[in-house]
Amino acid sequence: MIRRRRIRTTLIILSALLFLGGCMHLMQSEVQPPQIEGIFWQPDLASTPPSGNWHLLGVSTFIPQWSVVQSKAWFDHDTGFSKWKRNINLKQLSQNAWAQHIILGLAGEYNERTARAEVLRLGKESQSIISKTQPVPLKGYYFPVEADPTWLGVHRLAQTIESLPKPMWISIYSGETTPEHIDMWLKSWLPKDTGVFFQDGVGVGTRSPQQARKILNQLQQEFGKDHIIIVLEAFRPTSKGTFRSAYPWEIIQQLKAYEGQKVYIFDGPHYMNRFNVYSVALWYRLHYGSPH
Template identity: 45%
Template sequence: MPTDSRAQGIVWQLDNATANPVGDWHLLGVRELLVQWVVVDDTAFVPNAGVHEAANLPDWARIGREPWARNVILGLAGNADEKRARENVETLVRESARIARVPLPLHVTGYYFPVEVDPTWADAPKLGALLQALPRPLWISVYDRSNVGGRSLAQWLNTWLPRDVGVFFQDGCGVYARGPEVARTYLDELTEALGRDRVRVIAEAFRPSEHGGFRAASADELRAQLAAYRGYRAYLFDGPHYVSNELTRTLAPRAAARLGAASSR
């Protein structure tokens, strides 16, 4: 029986279709949930946020009891369209500061500001000062579609990113920007510049589909990613959309067997 693959977290790109997430992600060792956002496009998935509420709010109390959500990094206010999000970044920071104060039945261990950055965004350095308004611990995500390399990416971040803000690096495997081994070099170079405590990795659990859109990554594809990132905290993007129970059990056959044996007693 193959050795179980391990991940530390899952990402949840919250939308109406996944407002009630369920899964066996804890079999992979997942104990932390990164919620991409709780307000998106002026629609709130939490109560009392001061904006229009989604028709179906998640059962946050139930989610907070799940083994894969013992700790939660709470994403704040964002836009699904990247161009719009970047144009509205000041407004999103103000909304995020307000939303962070909404009480939820979760063990919140940090916050995530869901406006993604990359070196092609000329105004990204302005974000540094804006982030001072948000609570800590605070995280953002970064990608490198133009392949400047990990060292150059780290140098760019160091020119403007506050020293107390961490980075989720999007590995790029989901769009074939690079393979896991190259993504690992990015992590090492980011860590050398920023420090290990500030660097985590988003393992993209999807691939382009030959019919358009995206499909779930195969077990072999994800297994290679998680093996390459061993030693770093890896978060699967995203659990509810792409990491099914079948895929989870294929990646963690020993944990699945133990669960099956326990449930049959």
């Protein structure tokens, strides 16, 4: 009985959101919609191989965050590394509608402190990965050592990125709600022609979607809209210190704040299940029209 009530309540709320989305579409037809271009994935044994219906949101680019973690490969290509128990084939992955284009995550570590301390080694491992995956058509590469203004050794990340081929992407975040001079901090070390994914911080409770949009505008004013793309965190903290999937209406609030922007979602296999995708896709169509 309790489960039925929860389902009924969810459907009522979703219906209200869809109705409001339809009304808003009539009133805001001039608004440029967010373009949901990509989905991140943190490979693990439970989600390998990845599956989903993210193409319904317009997604066509897939980013496996790591190819290699702890010197073990998630892919079955001969990269010279030992492999995890489950792995996937990049060419087969690209046959999915939501992975027509792949930005390949390179070598990383699960622990951020370890990754930062070993960034130069990870750069060398990444060079090996790139050389072994040259035959696979890729949209670009993602170097998965994240940066924030507290990292005093960020120049080592810049040194590593400069040694890797382009197009290359990294990601940044900030633990402050409204970080001052984040654009100047990034400008002080970021190598030219490096793309940046800005994590919105909404999922970890650092800031609101509107505050994230202000920081995004600040960064894009300095670096250009094509070089700074926002990452929508599709999760929320729980009272137990873990994370849950964001509810559809929470994701919708983020998307509304990111109108006119390219959006990448973190992450699909763990937080964007089929119900979330169907719900957000229905709202999107009523509010903006088809995402394709």
